[in-house]
Amino acid sequence: MDKLAENTFIGHLLELRRRVLFSMIAIFAGFLVSYPFSKTIYNILAAPLVDVLPKGSHLIYTSLPEVFLTYVQLSLISGFVLALPVVLYQFWAFVTPGLYAHERKVFFPLIFISAFLFIGGMLFAYFIVFPNAFRFFVSFSGGDITAMPKVDSYLSLIVKFSLAFGLAFQIPILIVVLVRVGVLQVAALRRGRRYAFLICAIASAVLSPPDVLSMVMLLIPMYMLFEAGLFFAAHLPAPQPVAEDLMGTAAESARSTTDEMNAAEASFRVKDGNDPDQR
Template structure:
């Protein structure tokens, strides 16, 4: 019976932290929902700017004009609450980590959040205007471009996720080297294959145009190089090991 007690304590703590996370997202959503239409107008700005004069976005479903802005507000609420959600995750797993692991995990959580935000910002301010202008201009003559607001939201969220995850490349490199799954030297030898892989990922995750594919592949390659640099600096400092063995 006593062996079940720690497990029950962990489950209760997990439940409490999940409840706090849900409440935090709910509070942010309550605020964001009041600006749902403004948020969607801001999101749709690149699309509206790329449409021909006289064109506009459309809604093909009866309930789409109502639900689509609230769907965006919910996604924005989760994105805003991410630092708090990660803090709850950190508070849950921290007791089971060694001191050396704690020193590494905190910067990784903070930097992964910033990198994800940076990827989303890069997609919105750089990739979307170029990609949407290209796609709108590629329409055959006589075809009026009129994008459905729900389809556009799904398209943009896919782009945001692709770039947000792609910008996590340095974190993935550091974790792989830290865990011993690979090494900096091995990854440097595989650099040509990784560069080709970045362009393949760009082709799979972005719209079918060369601009957005290249704009995803090049940052992934540069972030891969950054991850190698940071992982090399980290791996070059394992001096505490001998001192621990003496104890």
């Protein structure tokens, strides 16, 4: 038994290594495709800041390899985005053998909905939050103060807050999963709306750029996503109990074993000439 468990564990590790290797190859291929367009990608990401910079201001870099390393980082991020379908498929292929049928039916769409919400959060930050936040920050320049943002600092800022907004948009998925596994109850979540609003306010203050406008622009969609997750968690059909799955699997196995035994007994009787149907 111990040897079988060890072999199973090693098999899972080998399977995980294979899935991770395929994902890394896909990301590297995406990096190679993205690098020739890294300057264009950076110009697109810099547009929310460049559009609000005062006349005569522009992005700068203070070390020779800074721009090159920035382009490399951007290419890696873009490569990961391009390889995301492959990465999600490898993740799904690794976890699906350990899931029950009803869990696979729920888990499979949740993966792609999660990716959609993550990208939606990043787009919301890019088109709605960043222009207003950068306009607020640049408004302090003037006179002896000139806005000259660094290339790598700006990339770090926009990537950090894009990821933060993408993660914040995962709230509906988190609520649905926690309700489905029994950690949370819909009734308890409804009673705790005021606490949910407080948690969203604290999270938006931590995740958003350090200004009130950005905080409010993240707080509103976060709480709306909480309500959306609550709605879907309340209206999704209840999962089939695991015990029923086990009983169904055991019954099916027992039926299969019985059929095989009957077939073997019939074959034995035919060979011995004792088949009652032939008498």
